[in-house]
Amino acid sequence: MASSSNLAAPLSDLSKEYDFIIIGGGTAGLTIASRLSEIPDFNVLVLEAGADRSSDPKILTPGLAGSLYDDPTYDWEFMTVPQKELRGRCVPQPRGKVLGGSSAIYQMKITYNSQKAWDAWAVMGNPSWTAKSMRPYERKFHTYHPHTAATEEGILQYTAEFSHLDEYMSGDDGPIQIQFGGEGSFKQIDTDFYKTMKSLKEEMGWNEKTMGGTASPNSIDPKTKARSFAVTGYLGPEVQKRGNLHVVTEALVERILLEKTGVETSVKGVKFTSDGQTFEVNAGKEVILCAGAFHSPAILELSGIGDPKLLKTHGIEVLIDNPNVGENLQDHAMPSVSFEAAEGVPTADVLMRNPSIMDSLVAMYEKDQSGPLSDIFRICAWAPSTLFDPSSEEELKAILKETSDDTKNKEFEDALVDLFKSEDGTTTQYMFGKIGFDVKGGKTITEIFGRNSTGAIGDSNFITIMASQNHPFSKGNVHIASSSPREKPLVDPKYMSHPLDMEISARHVQFMHKIISTPPLSHYFKPNGRRLPGGFADGKAPSLDEAKEIVRDSLMTHLHPVGTCAMLPRNKGGVVDERLRAYGVKGLRVCDASIFPVAVRGNPITAVYAVAEKGADIIKEDWKM
Numbered sequence: 001m002a003s004s005s006n007l008a009a010p011l012s013d014l015s016k017e018y019d020f021i022i023i024g025g026g027t028a029g030l031t032i033a034s035r036l037s038e039i040p041d042f043n044v045l046v047l048e049a050g051a052d053r054s055s056d057p058k059i060l061t062p063g064l065a066g067s068l069y070d071d072p073t074y075d076w077e078f079m080t081v082p083q084k085e086l087r088g089r090c091v092p093q094p095r096g097k098v099l100g101g102s103s104a105i106y107q108m109k110i111t112y113n114s115q116k117a118w119d120a121w122a123v124m125g126n127p128s129w130t131a132k133s134m135r136p137y138e139r140k141f142h143t144y145h146p147h148t149a150a151t152e153e154g155i156l157q158y159t160a161e162f163s164h165l166d167e168y169m170s171g172d173d174g175p176i177q178i179q180f181g182g183e184g185s186f187k188q189i190d191t192d193f194y195k196t197m198k199s200l201k202e203e204m205g206w207n208e209k210t211m212g213g214t215a216s217p218n219s220i221d222p223k224t225k226a227r228s229f230a231v232t233g234y235l236g237p238e239v240q241k242r243g244n245l246h247v248v249t250e251a252l253v254e255r256i257l258l259e260k261t262g263v264e265t266s267v268k269g270v271k272f273t274s275d276g277q278t279f280e281v282n283a284g285k286e287v288i289l290c291a292g293a294f295h296s297p298a299i300l301e302l303s304g305i306g307d308p309k310l311l312k313t314h315g316i317e318v319l320i321d322n323p324n325v326g327e328n329l330q331d332h333a334m335p336s337v338s339f340e341a342a343e344g345v346p347t348a349d350v351l352m353r354n355p356s357i358m359d360s361l362v363a364m365y366e367k368d369q370s371g372p373l374s375d376i377f378r379i380c381a382w383a384p385s386t387l388f389d390p391s392s393e394e395e396l397k398a399i400l401k402e403t404s405d406d407t408k409n410k411e412f413e414d415a416l417v418d419l420f421k422s423e424d425g426t427t428t429q430y431m432f433g434k435i436g437f438d439v440k441g442g443k444t445i446t447e448i449f450g451r452n453s454t455g456a457i458g459d460s461n462f463i464t465i466m467a468s469q470n471h472p473f474s475k476g477n478v479h480i481a482s483s484s485p486r487e488k489p490l491v492d493p494k495y496m497s498h499p500l501d502m503e504i505s506a507r508h509v510q511f512m513h514k515i516i517s518t519p520p521l522s523h524y525f526k527p528n529g530r531r532l533p534g535g536f537a538d539g540k541a542p543s544l545d546e547a548k549e550i551v552r553d554s555l556m557t558h559l560h561p562v563g564t565c566a567m568l569p570r571n572k573g574g575v576v577d578e579r580l581r582a583y584g585v586k587g588l589r590v591c592d593a594s595i596f597p598v599a600v601r602g603n604p605i606t607a608v609y610a611v612a613e614k615g616a617d618i619i620k621e622d623w624k625m
């Protein structure tokens with residue numbers, strides 16, 4: 001049953017025209033809706049395909065985040081097309097299909113982009129998107145609740161000194177609540193991970209300030225112990241009282257309505273379906289497309305904006321010829337190797353095997369928001385992307401030279417190489433999960449986390465190390481599969497299609513041996529224990545060739561697709577200009593993860609909020625507000 005959410009009048013009260021129509025009530029969409037509706041003269045409509053589940057305990061309980069995937073109630077359940085470099089494996093790609101979008105199902109981990117990686121956006125043709133211009137927006141979206149002395153002593157003293165510890169980065173009155181967690185939020189194993197990464201950093205001579213362990217806070221509200229996300233943050237009670245904001249859920253946008261007057265193409269409105277009925281609403285000022293990295297390009301294509309060849313194949317009239325739509329897909333990909341834990345080391349595998357334990361944890365949280373489900377402590381570390389020893393650096397540079405013939409891509413590759421060379425930009429993000437992953441045997445995310453028929457995890461407990469490449473060279477695409485708005489677009493990230501990505505990832509798999517062999521962390525692993533998907537035999541690091549095979553069998557997504565409606569000059573692959581205006585159409589902007597020209601360092605939600613905050617300011621400025 002379609003609903004018009006508690007924020008607005010029923011669907012039957014829908015006006016014929018709104019100043020701004022926002023497609024997608026997700027992370028970016030709600031941020032922009034909230035900021036634009038601060039102006040009483042603006043009338044704003046949000047159309048969201050998913051339902052309003054903002055009081056659903058599964059969404060609000062931090063420790064239940066893992067139960068939201070592979071369930072169409074919350075998740076679009078994307079699956080990539082078969083990936084050539086992964087032996088034809090398809091990779092599951094959850095995306096939030098509820099009010100709040102992916103912020104309602106994401107893992108709540110907060111990290112920040114590097115200065116150098118923001119500046120790459122400017123260098124590539126968007127001079128007003130420098131790191132300096134983005135920092136105020138990174139502060140604006142959140143409130144940071146200061147960490148405790150225990151967190152300082154047990155964790156932060158061993159971590160790299162940057163971003164969240166930098167006062168300049170800590171917002172004090174933004175809508176999203178960020179915290180490190182209270183007493184008991186981290187365990188001795190977490191402290192030992194940071195001690196190990198600190199000693200490795202010293203041994204490897206990595207940059208003191210930016211590399212090594214980093215503790216990321218979470219977007220959990222310390223007062224309620226609940227997920228803080230786009231709905232709780234940007235559609236709070238005060239915003240809900242605004243008469244100029246209308247949010248319609250369970251409303252699937254089919255296409256943007258465009259009209260041609262002479263040579264000019266402009267936006268007329270939006271066509272959507274809800275409750276089996278079709279509606280058309282006019283946009284007095286603009287349509288703002290915020291449907292995320294997979295749906296935003298698809299909606300453009302369904303509306304006649306894209307590669308003429310593709311559109312004609314699907315019988316769609318070509319209104320704007322722009323073959324860049326849906327290209328430039330970048331996703332953080334990560335080989336994920338599970339190492340058997342030493343006897344007596346508890347991991348979440350125990351919970352997977354004993355649902356009754358989970359039931360009692362849920363009861364604890366329901367009673368007074370206490371227990372392990374009220375908090376998530378996530379650990380990670382940054383390492384240089386390639387440069388473990390100088391000889392391999394030479395080898396990697398040679399590979400890059402061989403593959404750099406594509407002139408359109410040259411600027412992108414140059415920007416990435418520049419990032420590699422810089423102290424703060426060049427990163428692979430190691431993550432550490434206290435649970436086994438069966439990536440090779442699991443077809444869905446749920447199966448990968450140990451509930452699949454291959455039974456590879458069995459009765460063992462595992463600790464998984466993931467190595468996410470933050471600035472991948474491989475680029476894929478997302479395009480419609482047919483002219484039906486109900487059919488999901490085809491997602492092809494082309495993981496590891498650039499040979500340099502394989503070289504980098506394989507070296508990081510080799511380095512995992514060093515991580516598990518270094519005390520005090522080494523004590524948590526069973527000597528010569530089982531490894532998933534395999535390798536590391538006889539207590540040794542795999543050879544480079546063996547490591548590449550491990551990458552093929554263990555690579556999964558870090559769930560950070562971006563870039564498919566890139567903000568770039570049009571002749572360099574752009575879909576929108578630096579004021580987020582779609583090329584060739586008056587009154588249409590795109591603003592979400594799809595506009596990122598280059599993937600950010602680390603987890604992208606902070607960048608999505610910051611981009612949306614800046615986007616809202618740009619729109620206000622352009623309408624002289």
Ligand SMILES: Cc1cc2nc3c(=O)[nH]c(=O)nc-3n(C[C@H](O)[C@H](O)[C@H](O)COP(=O)(O)OP(=O)(O)OC[C@H]3O[C@@H](n4cnc5c(N)ncnc54)[C@H](O)[C@@H]3O)c2cc1C
Pocket residue numbers: 023024025026027028029047048049050094095096097098099100101102103105106107108109110111251252253254290291292293295299559560561592593594602603604605606608
């Ligand atoms: C499982 C998971 C875990 C993650 N963990 C982290 C993490 O810990 N830290 C981090 O920083 N990032 C994480 N991310 C990534 C982060 O959540 C996303 O990058 C970010 O939320 C994307 O925001 P967006 O606005 O681009 O898209 P979304 O937030 O996905 O919003 C798009 C919205 O558009 C709606 N929509 C799509 N098509 C239509 C249509 N035709 N009509 C109407 N509405 C439509 C969707 O339903 C959705 O609500 C995670 C992502 C996932 C999926």
